[in-house]
Amino acid sequence: MSGGTLLRSGLALTVALGAGCLLPQEDHILEDLPPEMNQPPRILENLLQPAGRFVSVRNGADCPNLTFLAPVSDPDVGDTIIYNFYIDPDIDPAFVKQSQLGNNGQADRPDPATLEVSFATPGPLQRPGEHVVEVLVSDGTLVNRDPQPRPVRLPDGGIGFDTTYAVTYAWVVTVSAGGCP
Amino acid sequence: MRRVVAVAALAFAGCNLFGETPTTSAPCNGDSSCPSGQSCFVDGCGRLGDDLIAEVTTSAPTGVTAVDIPLGRPHSGLNLVLPAQQLLQVTSRRGANGYPAQRQLFASGTSSLLPGVGRYAQATDGTVSGVSPLAVSTGIYTLQVSPLDVTVPPAILRSVAVDAGLNTATVTLLPASDVTTVAGLVLAAPGAPEAIPPGVQLVAADGTSLSALITANGSGAFQLSFGTALPAGAVLQVTPGTGNLLGGTATFPVDDAGRFTQPFVVGDGVPAVTVQGTLLGPDGNPVAGASIFLQGLVVGGAVATVGPARTSDAGTFSLQTLPQADAGTLVLSAIPPPGSAAGFLTTPADVPPQGLVGSWMCPARPLVQGSVAYPDGGPAVGVGVRADPVGPAGPGIPQPPAGADGVTDQTGQFAVRLDPALYRLEVQAQGGYPALPGFFRIQGGGMLPDAALVVGRTLTANLRRDGGTVVDQALVRIYRPVILDDGTTRALLLGEAVSNSSGEVGILLPTR
Numbered sequence: 001m002s003g004g005t006l007l008r009s010g011l012a013l014t015v016a017l018g019a020g021c022l023l024p025q026e027d028h029i030l031e032d033l034p035p036e037m038n039q040p041p042r043i044l045e046n047l048l049q050p051a052g053r054f055v056s057v058r059n060g061a062d063c064p065n066l067t068f069l070a071p072v073s074d075p076d077v078g079d080t081i082i083y084n085f086y087i088d089p090d091i092d093p094a095f096v097k098q099s100q101l102g103n104n105g106q107a108d109r110p111d112p113a114t115l116e117v118s119f120a121t122p123g124p125l126q127r128p129g130e131h132v133v134e135v136l137v138s139d140g141t142l143v144n145r146d147p148q149p150r151p152v153r154l155p156d157g158g159i160g161f162d163t164t165y166a167v168t169y170a171w172v173v174t175v176s177a178g179g180c181p
Numbered sequence: 182m183r184r185v186v187a188v189a190a191l192a193f194a195g196c197n198l199f200g201e202t203p204t205t206s207a208p209c210n211g212d213s214s215c216p217s218g219q220s221c222f223v224d225g226c227g228r229l230g231d232d233l234i235a236e237v238t239t240s241a242p243t244g245v246t247a248v249d250i251p252l253g254r255p256h257s258g259l260n261l262v263l264p265a266q267q268l269l270q271v272t273s274r275r276g277a278n279g280y281p282a283q284r285q286l287f288a289s290g291t292s293s294l295l296p297g298v299g300r301y302a303q304a305t306d307g308t309v310s311g312v313s314p315l316a317v318s319t320g321i322y323t324l325q326v327s328p329l330d331v332t333v334p335p336a337i338l339r340s341v342a343v344d345a346g347l348n349t350a351t352v353t354l355l356p357a358s359d360v361t362t363v364a365g366l367v368l369a370a371p372g373a374p375e376a377i378p379p380g381v382q383l384v385a386a387d388g389t390s391l392s393a394l395i396t397a398n399g400s401g402a403f404q405l406s407f408g409t410a411l412p413a414g415a416v417l418q419v420t421p422g423t424g425n426l427l428g429g430t431a432t433f434p435v436d437d438a439g440r441f442t443q444p445f446v447v448g449d450g451v452p453a454v455t456v457q458g459t460l461l462g463p464d465g466n467p468v469a470g471a472s473i474f475l476q477g478l479v480v481g482g483a484v485a486t487v488g489p490a491r492t493s494d495a496g497t498f499s500l501q502t503l504p505q506a507d508a509g510t511l512v513l514s515a516i517p518p519p520g521s522a523a524g525f526l527t528t529p530a531d532v533p534p535q536g537l538v539g540s541w542m543c544p545a546r547p548l549v550q551g552s553v554a555y556p557d558g559g560p561a562v563g564v565g566v567r568a569d570p571v572g573p574a575g576p577g578i579p580q581p582p583a584g585a586d587g588v589t590d591q592t593g594q595f596a597v598r599l600d601p602a603l604y605r606l607e608v609q610a611q612g613g614y615p616a617l618p619g620f621f622r623i624q625g626g627g628m629l630p631d632a633a634l635v636v637g638r639t640l641t642a643n644l645r646r647d648g649g650t651v652v653d654q655a656l657v658r659i660y661r662p663v664i665l666d667d668g669t670t671r672a673l674l675l676g677e678a679v680s681n682s683s684g685e686v687g688i689l690l691p692t693r
Contacts, residue, residue: 047656056303097582121581
């Protein structure tokens with residue numbers, strides 16, 4: 001082999017190496033992404049019923065039922081949404097209704113949080129005066145009104161806790177004595 | 182042996198082991214590609230019925246309103262066109278001119294297409310022209326305009342029909358020449374005003390407001406303005422002031438304006454008494470977490486509601502009330518929590534001026550059972566069932582405030598405890614099957630008719646305003662009118678969803 005041939009071969013090898021096809025790969029393995037943090041649910045205030053924050057009704061047994069609706073959205077489409085309704089929670093902290101929303105795999109949940117109040121039933125809204133009706137919506141388990149952190153598996157195999165959230169809306173209901181003309 | 186049991190369980194579970202999903206039918210291309218009587222949906226041919234009504238609730242700067250739209254024969258990609266604005270333009274007149282001062286507008290009514298769906302709207306406005314925009318859903322309403330100036334009596338307009346779009350109504354307030362003003366005095370006992378000044382208002386026999394609702398002053402004095410004559414059956418209604426949790430609503434006949442020369446004595450100026458006791462279930466065990474109310478005529482003759490008191494773990498409670506007007510005029514109601522074997526109790530309670538100590542036993546809450554199956558007859562396992570009361574079981578029977586939830590077991594059976602009432606009972610959506618709702622009147626325990634999940638079809642619709650604007654985040658609820666066992670008609674909610682940013686909505690509904 002001549003010197004020129006050797007030089008050409010060396011150049012070819014250098015070019016081949018320089019092209020990078022033989023560069024060593026990184027030797028560390030990409031780790032799993034940590035689990036996504038929980039995002040809070042949201043009450044769609046533009047679709048609440050009754051629409052206004054202030055509601056006036058009569059309390060006669062013949063009056064139509066008063067329905068409260070609170071549509072809910074949660075970007076975490078797999079979250080279970082629990083809701084509680086309270087009437088005058090400053091006086092009576094126990095909820096009057098607890099339920100959970102259906103899940104259609106979409107952020108905007110298919111059915112709203114709902115409370116139907118009948119004036120033919122003994123209840124706090126039969127008393128004339130001002131009352132507060134509050135809906136509390138949570139994407140976590142509730143202990144009283146407090147959403148509980150939910151355990152999540154971390155990439156290193158450990159257990160962490162993800163914050164869950166509760167959001168609320170309240171109506172002021174003015175109840176007047178009398179039937180519905 | 183354990184393995185045999187496991188294999189047997191697998192065999193019984195059959196095709197439902199991993200949750201059966203409905204068979205998707207072949208996609209269709211227009212209604213003409215479907216069998217007679219069926220329409221084309223995104224998930225195949227099917228029939229949803231020709232009697233569906235959509236209630237579309239949207240938000241606009243003027244307020245939140247709902248428009249009811251009959252769907253005719255539904256098919257894929259319905260165009261639901263909403264009016265550019267949904268308003269009731271209320272003109273308040275006094276004499277020849279528009280009423281220029283602050284006023285409250287209140288509309289209460291029902292949907293004209295969806296029996297049983299109540300609707301309200303209210304606003305406060307001070308437009309000088311007297312013309313007020315009020316965001317009102319479609320329906321039939323009673324409209325009341327109440328000036329904040331209490332010397333101008335409220336005016337009422339009945340049977341106001343509100344259609345989709347812009348509606349108008351004119352309410353005429355009494356001119357000053359037609360208004361009578363009287364002064365009166367309301368007292369707790371002769372010579373003793375109420376500790377918390379009460380509200381007073383003149384009300385017609387049918388509940389119509391004849392005057393503004395005002396608060397008496399500290400000595401019990403008040404002035405009310407009303408029309409030139411009081412109609413037969415008119416009453417002065419005295420309601421407890423804010424913070425008075427014990428007082429009741431007293432009514433005094435006032436057919437004649439001369440009655441105002443004498444004080445109105447409510448007669449409730451006596452010390453409160455305590456009702457305490459224990460609530461027991463049908464098995465004699467204490468009922469915890471129940472709500473206790475007392476309701477009826479208290480001393481002086483006012484109608485009062487006190488409560489709720491909550492029962493402790495030992496079933497005990499304590500409640501403050503005014504003594505009864507007469508023996509048997511007060512009723513104690515106990516509402517055990519959902520799921521309890523103890524049922525709703527209403528019973529007369531004698532509450533003399535010395536108070537009352539006792540124990541009360543709830544009746545058994547009826548156990549209602551049912552089953553849910555897949556279309557092939559296999560048991561639907563782990564399906565949620567929810568029952569919400571929507572009406573009383575019958576005349577004179579109080580409607581319970583809450584229903585109950587249940588889940589089907591391995592055999593597809595469920596059992597829930599429900600107080601007697603009319604319920605909307607829903608077998609919740611499972612896999613690809615739609616929710617299956619229905620009305621059931623529960624009088625006692627027993628078996629409900631077997632429920633079979635049915636294949637659903639997705640009703641898709643595009644929501645637009647008149648001008649073509651996309652309507653996003655609209656709540657679309659689909660109802661079907663149903664005739665109940667008592668012959669009345671009620672709208673049954675079948676499904677609901679919120680439209681996306683393109684104004685599209687898809688709701689899985691049961692086929693017929």
